[in-house]
Amino acid sequence: MENQTVPTDMPTRDRILASARKHFLALGFQAASIRKIASDAGFTPGALYGYFGSKEELFYALADPPLSRIMQKLNDIENEMMTLPPEKRLFGMNAIFYSQIPELADLIFEDRAIVNLVVNGSKGTKYENFLAELVGRNIHVICEAAENVEEKNIRMVDEETLEILMEGYIATLFHLIVSGRDKQTVIRCMGLFGKIYETGILSLIKKENECDL
Amino acid sequence: MENQTVPTDMPTRDRILASARKHFLALGFQAASIRKIASDAGFTPGALYGYFGSKEELFYALADPPLSRIMQKLNDIENEMMTLPPEKRLFGMNAIFYSQIPELADLIFEDRAIVNLVVNGSKGTKYENFLAELVGRNIHVICEAAENVEEKNIRMVDEETLEILMEGYIATLFHLIVSGRDKQTVIRCMGLFGKIYETGILSLIKKENECDL
Amino acid sequence: MENQTVPTDMPTRDRILASARKHFLALGFQAASIRKIASDAGFTPGALYGYFGSKEELFYALADPPLSRIMQKLNDIENEMMTLPPEKRLFGMNAIFYSQIPELADLIFEDRAIVNLVVNGSKGTKYENFLAELVGRNIHVICEAAENVEEKNIRMVDEETLEILMEGYIATLFHLIVSGRDKQTVIRCMGLFGKIYETGILSLIKKENECDL
Amino acid sequence: MENQTVPTDMPTRDRILASARKHFLALGFQAASIRKIASDAGFTPGALYGYFGSKEELFYALADPPLSRIMQKLNDIENEMMTLPPEKRLFGMNAIFYSQIPELADLIFEDRAIVNLVVNGSKGTKYENFLAELVGRNIHVICEAAENVEEKNIRMVDEETLEILMEGYIATLFHLIVSGRDKQTVIRCMGLFGKIYETGILSLIKKENECDL
DNA sequence: AATGAATGAGGGTTCATTCAT
DNA sequence: CATGAATGAACCCTCATTCAT
DSSP: OOSSOSOSSSOHHHHHHHHHHHHHHHHHHHHOOHHHHHHHHTSOHHHHTTTOSSHHHHHHHHHHHHHHHHHHHHHHHHHHHHTSOHHHHHHHHHHHHHHHHHHHHHHHHHTHHHHHHHHHSOTTSTTTTHHHHHHHHHHHHHHHHHHTOSOTTSOOOOHHHHHHHHHHHHHHHHHHHHTTOOHHHHHHHHHHHHHHHHHHHHHHHHHHHHSOO | OOSSOSOSSSOHHHHHHHHHHHHHHHHHHHHOOHHHHHHHHTSOHHHHTTTOSSHHHHHHHHHHHHHHHHHHHHHHHHHHHHTSOHHHHHHHHHHHHHHHHHHHHHHHHHTHHHHHHHHHSOTTSTTTTHHHHHHHHHHHHHHHHHHTOSOTTSOOOOHHHHHHHHHHHHHHHHHHHTTTOOHHHHHHHHHHHHHHHHHHHHHHHHHHHHSOO | OOSSOSOSSSOHHHHHHHHHHHHHHHHHHHHSOHHHHHHHHTSOHHHHTTTOSSHHHHHHHHHHHHHHHHHHHHHHHHHHHHTSOHHHHHHHHHHHHHHHHHHHHHHHHHTHHHHHHHHHSOTTSTTTTHHHHHHHHHHHHHHHHHHTOSOTTSOOOOHHHHHHHHHHHHHHHHHHHHTTOOHHHHHHHHHHHHHHHHHHHHHHHHHHHHSOO | OOSSOSOSSSOHHHHHHHHHHHHHHHHHHHHOOHHHHHHHHTSOHHHHTTTOSSHHHHHHHHHHHHHHHHHHHHHHHHHHHHTSOHHHHHHHHHHHHHHHHHHHHHHHHHTHHHHHHHHHSOTTSTTTTHHHHHHHHHHHHHHHHHHTOSOTTSOOOOHHHHHHHHHHHHHHHHHHHTTTOOHHHHHHHHHHHHHHHHHHHHHHHHHHHHSOO
């Protein structure tokens, strides 16, 4: 991590952010050094505190904007799901999600590296449990939907299993997103994983009705 | 992390290990402090170096034994797969893996927390790419098997997709293992994920034969 | 070595250097303590690293300037010797060296203590073999000159003896320089030792021609 | 410096000494580590303190015996010089010294490495000024002899110059002794240096009488 | 006679942060 | 706005030494 590799034809704040980005991505929040971030930006550490109150605030200045855009999109998707009548919601959610994958991917790919950072290098910040919280949110939505499903004759997989599947799905999606593959591949595979989990789950449900798993 | 919370009715080495375990699990390798590990065990930092040559050695004293047992088991499983005739290997591998899940789970559950530590908090140690290396290994085995599959009329999914699926599967398994659920649930869900991925992949193959995905 | 004995009416860098000088001179490189150097200068250890990257760098900040001036002078002297025709070089070298002794002494006396430090307390630094390297350099020059000497009828002392004499001469010179005597005395005695060795060697050569030593 | 390289078929004390010797020679007094000395001898550090009260005592257990034998020999030589009538002493001393060189060399070569250690690696011990003290002693003897010299018509070089010459001579001798050359070479060169200094000094005196230096 | 355990002090170094200028 | 100086705490680690056993 050499000195002064960040372009100098930018406002100070942006130079600091560019340098911080580089260091946080390479080392994670904890291992990155304010001193090196500053010197790499061409400033002294003190300068940094004119713009950001602390190392953590600096991190959030990088992570918050893309993260909140993504969270907003997820909220939108969730809200759209909520417009479905409750008894059709569980099986309609997927279609809505699939249809939004390209837009969601666009959003994520606007700054995929930051998503990676939040997922893998945010220990010590408010995002350190980001993935777990995301899973929690989705579980909540799905479970509500599952309670209102109309076909009472098919018994759903139990809630814990659902949670685990959801965790697996989300972990897998983020693993994929963060893996460095190109956007088209990621979009394709997000759909792929969706179908795999869907098909798998449906086969589970059928089997549950026929016999015991 | 207060001082002196580790029981004093144990040999020193064990007290240090217990304390180190606590701190490493809570903070990861890098963020944990030798000073605090020592003082929490009721000793001065110097005492620790009578038993372990370095912070890293201390980490390995915790991580190596369970990890090497697990790696040994994975080797055994792989070797058993290799006893299958090459042209039947791809579709026979799963059965072998399923049959070994309980034993593998037993092994993992002997010290699941350490597996978690290795997966999530081992930056700075030789294990920092553990998961990626595990995925790499498995990809290798599977791809070899895929090349020798006999049914030439069904076109396999392409290698990149296979890799992504494998990554997703393994990431999911470890996510599950590390999630804190009880052993029976984990064993059940390891099978579940296996079936989901298997079913999903088969449905993929069928679709590929019918039309284009 | 008490705290805070270095004058406070100097820039920080100079205070650190003054303190470091004191400690290095008194204890040598290895035994001197960064903590004590800093506190003696009236600072915390961290302050020191704002000016010098490491203990070694701090040492070099003291040792390099005088040392490189001296080495430069020695290079100049050597170059001047090289302007002599090869066959006259061996016996002409001395005169050149004598003529340069005052300037060389001036240079050395600009910071004789540092020369002492380098000669006696530089273990662990790049200067730890300074004297030996200096001897090696001179041996090289002299041996070359000896090969081209014109008077083939006088047999030179063998190379090993020459090396030993050279070592003795240089060791003696530095011993003298470092001994704390005033400049005039040192200059006088540098000449004196030169003549002693010269006379001694000449008498040797003569004896060698007359009979065996 | 590996563990346990010292032969085990010796009494403990000797094994410790052998190991200490190795470490002190390689690193000097200060940089050598009791812990490593002990472990290299096949013991724990504590064991060492059953035989030697401190690191320094251990050093002396190695250094004192050869050193005191050498000092004894030097005393003997000095005493023999004292048997000369005072007015003949100055010019008779050399002959006595030359005649004793072989025995002195034998003594030194019994443990030349220790002499090297004392000269070059004894900082922090009572021997750290060994050479300077030796010089001081000899100066004393010579100066006394110089005061009683009978030929009042030849003015000796002044006392300071004498001291410096003596220092140079002794420093040179020890430099030679410690340089690692074989005993025959050392003995030959000890004589050589003696003659060089003698011849040189005589020529000085003559010149002083003829004209000014 | 030797160990094993442990200490307390200290080693060089890096850190995020503060603040007067 | 940015610096430069400095801090105090913390980092991992090594040391010579002690002492009960």
